[in-house]
Amino acid sequence: MSHRLHGRPRSPFRWRRRGKRGSRQSGGVAKEDPFPWRQWMRIGIGGLKWRPADFWSSTMTEFFEAINGHNDAQGGETEKSTAAPTENEMAALLARFG
Template identity: 55%
Template sequence: MASLQGRRGKRRRRSSSGGGIEKPFPWRDWMKGAFGALHWTPAVFWASTLTEYMFAIEGFNEANGGGSKKEEGPTDDDMADLLARYG
């Protein structure tokens, strides 16, 4: 994949399907959940796995009455796609 320079010098990758530029991983949104809702420190956030983060968010939502409908997690294909895109 060819790298491209975006605004503010951020690197962006072309979509492997050739359909334009992919959106970067939403790190800021994930950090907002960890630092704001969960009160994690940056060290805890960066040391956590995806599974730990998702369980923590799920537990927070259950404890605070957030959504009674449990949605399915990502499929194996979804996870493979995420790993291929973002490492």
Template identity: 45%
Template sequence: MRGPHRPFSRPGGVAARAPFPWRAAMEAGLGALRLAPKDFWAMSPRELDAALAGAFGHRAGEPLSRAGLAALMQAYPDGDAHAGRT
């Protein structure tokens, strides 16, 4: 008989990867991208990731690069009109 059931662990105590975030994927695909269910379920996770990147740019949570920050600062400079405001 095997020992106590430990979800997401492998024999020997080695942790397995976290389960795929299906709820978030469905919210993104069906909600944000407005895919038909048949189209969503026909996509691979990589295809969904590419569709989201194409629609919304880089993924949330990726840090802004130094070059990206410099580009934003050049596009939207703080002028004298903002001096002294908090």
């Protein structure tokens, strides 16, 4: 049975709100902060005006270059912090977040 919502098939999955990520504590010690997906989504979808599909299908290089291009177009300075991560930084991210 295919459900339709506004002409598009509706996902059979139901979204559940599970509370704030990163707010759980184990043994009285706060867990490590999760990867900053929400902040990155705000930049990509809100600031760059990307569709969610464009955000999720972009590579990290495309994402950071889009930020640099946006900043250049707005007359801002390109900061080193917006550059794509180096190999060592990427390895650290993969080790931390899998």
